[in-house]
Amino acid sequence: MDATYTWELLANGVVLGSSYALLAAGLAVIFGVLNVVNFAHGALYMLGAFAAYFFIPLTGYWIGILLTAATMAILGIVLQEGLLRRLPPDGAFSRSMLLTLGLAMIIQNGAIVLWGAGPRQLPEDSRPQGHLLLGDVIIPTGRAFIVVVAVATLGALYLLLNRTQVGRAMRGVSQNPTAALVVGISPERIGRLAMALGVGLAGIAGATLTPVFTVSPQMGITIVFKVFAIVVIGGLGSVPGAVIVAYLVGMLESFAGGYGSAMTQSISVFLFMIAIMLVRPQGLFSTEVRV
């Protein structure tokens, strides 16, 4: 077996895993704090990619990504305030899934109406130029940036959740909403923040892909399936679990794709999820709570 090819697959796995990790962490934050399975995550990721597609030629790479993150975070707040928060409280769990699914369809088909179904690519001169050489492995700068942005963002997320009072408050709301209310945490404020974070992370994931791949309204569908698998394997709502599994799945996919077809890639991820569910139905990283 060709060693360089293996290294390339490995690098590719890290890049894929970084994108997945951004998406999965956002999904896990939203689930953990709001108890909402956000089925619109893929559509929001696609919106992020389109936002970056429009921003980057105007402002350049880094500012474009920041602008995208900010725009998407604001969109997250709007969705939370305008829709999710208004769901009637009884049976809200399954209804929130259906609501976000409806939302996904509105966004996705709206994008087709607005921008057409065809793929688009960022003009050559707006993409990050050059490449990195790691041994024999060539990594285009755009891909390397995905990893850099992901690691920086996830590091910041870790610090936010574990080292700041507001992050502690977010974890608090996810563990016991009533207790959070009693110590004076405003659930509305934390809910907005969680949606802003989650959707912002999806936006960043989309934005970093824009300079590397093509952008199209359907791009969210296939990727979100893998991200859902990641979140389930990691244990719904566990942010560290989601990030670790994201890199695992990125590797798995890179190698399954490298030695097989797109079909084997998808099937291997699905089978991995099923296998984990057989052994640990609550996911790899969720903890058994004593009643």
Add this chain to the structure above:
Amino acid sequence: MTAALHVHEPEETNDVMSRKSSSPLHKWLGGRHLGPLLPTAAAIALVPAVVTNDYFIDVANLALTFMVLGTAFNLLYGYVGMLSFAQVAFVGIGGYASSWLVTHTDLWQPVAFLAGGGVAALVAAVVGAVTVRLSEGAFAIITLSFTLLCAVVAAEWTGVTGGRQGIFGLPAPSLSLGPVDLVADTPRSYYYLLAGFTVLALWAMQRLVRSSAGTVMIAIRDNEPLAKAQGYATNNYKLAVFSFCAFVTGLTGALHVFRLTTIDPSIFDFYLMQVMLIIVILGGAGTFWPVAYSAVLFAVLPEMLRMADEARLIVYGALLVLGLLFLPQGVGGFLRARAMNRQLRDMRGGRS
């Protein structure tokens, strides 16, 4: 409520449990619950006499298809509380399996159709064996992932599914037994085929819901641990209903694609899933007939509001969101709540 604690009227208590006896056949068909099925069947039978235009007959064909698909999804989500996004996958699996069997083997057509449902049920049994015991969220996610996986497989597994082109030019369903030779090659003749199937399927599903197993299904939805503590193998019930619904859905899928005479990976698109969701949510999850009737509405409505596919999906998405926000129990749930309030008022009134 405490006032109820000291009232005793034992005379009243016996006739609630004893039921009026009727003919065994009537009983087996579903007894006193048969109610709305007969008028519905009569209305279905009357359509060809009233509607002359073949185009509208085709719309009616779609309405029948949606009635079965919507009701099967309602059985899962409304009655057992399983939010399964795999229903659309079973439509596709049933469609692909029956198409492949008819085009690649000499299997008698009715058997090929049933086999379409059978394959869907078998796949459901395998997927369900792992997923029915998982949390609500994990179940929803895995079933959705499964549907997306099916789309990928249908597009890539060219040898069997025909890839992105799919399988086309499917023959009209025909039943030739000796001198009898029935071919469903026009929308009108297809309507008779679908109408028979729909009434049968609705009867079977209604029979299940009103049976003692149906009560267990509701019990599992309302409180699964208690059902376990009362000796019910809840996972087996869930698996059985999941597979049964997959069978009905797969069979409907087979009939659906043979009406269109073609199948390709787009069958796994969000469109059908979204239609099923809207039918059940706006009709009222957990109420039988309102869901069946709302299926008719959502088959006819888009034909009256002619618009591009994307625009229609946006409108449907918006309807779903608005329904969830403003009519969360659906029309059926609203009616049921009203009836229950009336019943409670009567009970309270009778007591004082």
Add this chain to the structure above:
Amino acid sequence: MPADRHLSVSAFSAGYLSGVPIVNDLTYGFASGSLTTIVGPNGAGKSSLLKGIYGLTRWCKGSIRIGDRDITALPAWGRLQAGISLVPQGRCNFPHMTVQENLQLGVYTLPRSNRAVAVAEALDQFPALAAQRTRAAGNLSGGQQQLLEIAMAMMVHPRVLLIDEPSLGLSPKARCQIFDKLKEITDHGVSVVMVEQNVIEGLAASDIAVVMVDGRIHRHGPAEEVLNDPEMKNVFLGGRPDTAAPGREPDRRRHDDDGI
């Protein structure tokens, strides 16, 4: 007694469905710096009164004042800042966080600069918790968790502490500790309003008793007086004060406990 610690409600109604008041047009001024215990039959609206005062019921009417300040319009966290803390029924902490982290969230509404001091103070005042600082709250015993919740509520130096059924599901030993702690808190000038099903032990520990029936105040007075009032025996049995209770003697429970 400082007047600004005085909690009062007037023409106060609260409930879950609009137009179905569980607390019904209630007017009362809670005594400052003392332990007031609210007793009454199931469904009398005791818990709803506490939740209504803290702002957790779905709707309410009338006014709530602390001292001279009307706090009716404030959301829950605003009322907390105005000096009202609530410890609701059941477990109400963050089970996967350590005791320390729980306490850090307890001071969520305090200015950043005061937080560390408040945490240190709480650990000082609740030595039982200091010993468990690094354990996850969910792994503490029921009594310790209840103490933790009281500690979290007290960290913001409230004027009024509302506490709902602190003895629920606790052993007699843990119950005693909790009641003692509450008495100690009133000694520091904080008004404590407690809802308690365990009428006899609850009233024995308190200064003032309020008897609620059907969302209204049936009577109130010194706890000892109400406890020994024979007319109240049905209330202690969970019934209404005007109907005769069949069977049991009101002090049978105490008798049995003495006998063991």
Add this chain to the structure above:
Amino acid sequence: MTATLGAAAPPALQVTGLGKSFMGVAALSDVEFTLSTGTVLGLIGPNGSGKSTALDCVTGFVRPDSGQILLDGESIFGKAPHLIARAGLVRTFQTVKLYDQLTLDEHMSLSLRGLYKAGRSGASRRRSAERKRATSWLVEFGLEQLRSAPAGILSYGQKKLLALAAVLVTQPRIALLDEPLAGVNPRIIDLIRDAILQANTEGQTFLIIEHNVEFITSCCSEVVVLDAGKKLAAGPPSVIWDDPAVYEAFLGRKGDGHAG
């Protein structure tokens, strides 16, 4: 106990060496108790002592790590909850569980039918006897007026009664009740106590978790005390209350808390 005629029948339920830990923290270790047919065994202990975990392990809702659980001499260790229920161990839950949309009648018949697969004969006479029993329990608990109403509308106390009735009507080998009295008023406490005593007189075997000392003293023939997941003591209530270790863990300071 002495076996006078041949070999003694095995005890109804025998638990030995039961252990369970969550996240490395032992919730139960080496717990053992024996329940004889026709008796009422009380399982008591401070909160968090593992009572509910023990019940969950015995009924299959939590998979125990180690030990032996014998029902009439046959192992039910690690079996699925529905199989254990069919084998005759039928339980209630600490937080009352019901089917909100189903009627009271449907609750009773579901309960009967679920356990009727456990080898009960389906003869119509048998079934009509069961139906009569169901009706009489509903009458006894004052619920017969509401029998065709959905359980969601019941008050908390009525819900507890219905949950108990649904267990008792099946006349299980052993009825396991998790805090049947928690949160209900004394009037309903009396109803529940009388129902349990009546069923016991008719031969029903019980395992009951409860905090109510008076109830334990008057109803249980035998008590097992758990503390911190370990068995602390066992014996008749009168003996147990004199055990100093039990005092320390469960009752706290002797004679305190009853001033007045």
